Amino acid sequence: MKNAVLNRLPGDNPWQLRYYEEIDSTNTKAKELAREGAPHGTVVLARRQSAGRGRLGRQFQSPGGMGVYLSVILRYPVAATQVMHLTCAVGVAMADAVERLCEVRPGLKWINDLVCGGKKLGGILTELSVSPQTGLLEYAVVGVGINCLQKKEDFSPELQDMAVSLTTVCSKPVAPDAMAAEMILALQRMDGRLFSEQTTLMEQYRKDCITLGKQVRLVQGDTEHTGIARDVDIAGGLVVDFSDGTRKTVNSGEVSVRGLYGYTDL
Ligand code: BTN
Numbered sequence: 258m259k260n261a262v263l264n265r266l267p268g269d270n271p272w273q274l275r276y277y278e279e280i281d282s283t284n285t286k287a288k289e290l291a292r293e294g295a296p297h298g299t300v301v302l303a304r305r306q307s308a309g310r311g312r313l314g315r316q317f318q319s320p321g322g323m324g325v326y327l328s329v330i331l332r333y334p335v336a337a338t339q340v341m342h343l344t345c346a347v348g349v350a351m352a353d354a355v356e357r358l359c360e361v362r363p364g365l366k367w368i369n370d371l372v373c374g375g376k377k378l379g380g381i382l383t384e385l386s387v388s389p390q391t392g393l394l395e396y397a398v399v400g401v402g403i404n405c406l407q408k409k410e411d412f413s414p415e416l417q418d419m420a421v422s423l424t425t426v427c428s429k430p431v432a433p434d435a436m437a438a439e440m441i442l443a444l445q446r447m448d449g450r451l452f453s454e455q456t457t458l459m460e461q462y463r464k465d466c467i468t469l470g471k472q473v474r475l476v477q478g479d480t481e482h483t484g485i486a487r488d489v490d491i492a493g494g495l496v497v498d499f500s501d502g503t504r505k506t507v508n509s510g511e512v513s514v515r516g517l518y519g520y521t522d523l
Contacts, residue, residue, distance in 0.1 A: 258304055258322075258434050265438030272298035272329070272441065279321070281308040284382055284400035287328035291386065291396040297332040298448075302437060309402060311380050312369060312509070317402050318413060324379075324422070325437045328400035329444055333451070337387040337394045341492040342455060344369050344383045344509065345462040346447050347399050351381065352465050354443035355403070358436060359427040364467035367486065367495050368509040371403065372467060376421035379403035401440060405433045455491065463489050473497065473514045475507060486514070 259276035273296070280286055283301040285308075290299055305321035319326045333340060348365045355371070355378070356362040363371040369381040379402050386395040404422035412420045423431035450458060463469060468486045475482050475497065484499035494506040495514065 258302070258437075261432075261434035262302065262437045262441070265435065266441060270441075272300050272445065274300045274302060274441075277301070277303045279303065279305045279307060282306055282310050282400075283326050283328040284310060284384055284398050287330050287398040287400070288384060288386070288396075291330045291332075291398060295330055297330060298445075299330040300327055300441060301329075302327040304433075306402075310400075311382060317380060317382075318416065318420075319402060320407070320411065322433065323406045323411060324402055324404045325433045325440060326400075326402050327437060327440065328398050329441075331397045331399060331448065333394055333397070335394055335452075336392050337385055338392070338492075339452070340385070340394055340397060341494075341508075342459060342462075343397060343399065343451065343493075344381055345489065345493040346451050346455075346458045347381050347383070347401065347444065349458055349461045349465060350443040350447035351379070351401055351403070351440060353446075354436070354439040355423065357443075358439045359423055359431060361426055362465070363426075365462065365465045367466055367468040367489065367514055368493060373421055373426045377404075377419055378421055378423065378426065399444075403436055403440070405431050405436055459489065459491050459493075462493075468495070468514060475514060 280303040283303050287301045303326045306319035306326050309317035309319035311317040352363050363373045363378050366372045370377050371379040382400040384398045406424050407422040409417050471486055473486050482499055484497040487498055488496040494508050496506050498504050
């Protein structure tokens with residue numbers, strides 16, 4: 258897979274690629290490499306993950322050769338508060354990558370899910386390391402998983418009605434190595450625009466975001482509140498009008514957003 262990906266990248270590709278046939282989680286490996294000093298743009302790619310992770314402690318099923326499982330180390334010399342829109346920018350970049358390869362643009366379910374036809378195509382897991390003394394970002398690890406070749410029966414029974422792959426969406430096999438190369442190129446373009454074009458990136462995020470205008474259920478620990486998602490602010494916060502008449506902006510670390518009837522009604 259490594260050469261198949263590298264052959265699709267330009268000869269002067271500035272990012273280093275580390276490939277593993279099998280790993281627990283590319284995010285975990287990328288964080289380990291970042292702690293050891295690996296540079297900005299180090300990409301960790303795996304054919305299979307034995308413990309792929311999603312947001313809020315969820316699992317991300319990562320069967321061998323069926324999808325892209327990659328993480329990249331990003332280092333920006335800024336306060337961590339300045340990169341709150343990173344997951345949104347990566348979401349837009351991943352929608353671009355899928356559109357380029359497959360001529361279908363996925364929607365983005367706030368904040369980090371790629372969705373096609375109401376089903377989850379993939380997801381993004383952003384993990385930050387922040388200096389407690391200065392509040393500066395030490396590194397960000399952004400992990401992306403995209404289902405490529407699965408047929409319905411390849412997903413576990415509980416996911417079969419909620420997950421989908423590019424092959425199903427596009428009615429043609431979409432190889433993980435071709436998708437991985439598009440994703441790396443899209444991440445590189447995003448990297449060049451993250452701060453200089455934040456407003457434009459967030460405008461595109463709002464266009465792609467299927468959560469806006471929908472009724473949502475915010476689950477935080479044991480409490481649940483319903484409301485209508487009205488906007489995404491410049492830092493990626495979701496602005497919600499709650500049924501008690503209050504308006505609040507919620508941040509991704511805190512809550513899980515569901516449609517009123519589960520995943521697929523968004
Ligand atoms: C989610 O569904 O909440 C996010 C899923 C993110 C999955 C990707 S696969 C590559 C990287 N390694 C992980 O363990 N997770 C991310």
